[in-house]
Amino acid sequence: MYSEKVMEHFEHPRNVGEIPDASGTGTVGNAKCGDIMKMDIKVENDVITDVKFKTFGCCAAIATSSDEALQLTNKAVAEALDGLPPVKMHCSLLAEQAIHAAVEDYQKKHPKE
Ligand code: FES
Numbered sequence: 001m002y003s004e005k006v007m008e009h010f011e012h013p014r015n016v017g018e019i020p021d022a023s024g025t026g027t028v029g030n031a032k033c034g035d036i037m038k039m040d041i042k043v044e045n046d047v048i049t050d051v052k053f054k055t056f057g058c059c060a061a062i063a064t065s066s067d068e069a070l071q072l073t074n075k076a077v078a079e080a081l082d083g084l085p086p087v088k089m090h091c092s093l094l095a096e097q098a099i100h101a102a103v104e105d106y107q108k109k110h111p112k113e
Contacts, residue, residue: 002059003082009063016066017052024109026101032090035061039098043106053098060084060091065098 022040042050
């Protein structure tokens with residue numbers, strides 16, 4: 001059902017955890033399954049230098065957050081993982097929405113002049 005890459009990221013997820021002094025944080029829920037994801041970003045000189053996530057999501061949610069966290073579309077993330085089963089595409093939205101929410105949070109806290 002899952003590609004080897006998805007399973008590899010599920011078994012050895014990258015970027016798991018929290019950033020204590022995060023520049024921005026996004027927490028999103030998935031209406032389809034009720035799962036939740038929190039993503040912290042560290043921004044230095046307008047560049048994201050670190051990303052960490054925590055999730056109550058499934059294997060697909062973990063893999064899509066672990067890999068290519070900064071790709072801003074869920075399709076790009078799914079493609080980077082050699083595809084997701086169609087029924088699991090909604091899980092990758094958690095990663096996309098969480099990184100968008102974290103960036104928006106950062107922008108609110110650091111408005112451009
Ligand atoms: Fe909820 Fe995958 S089923 S994130």
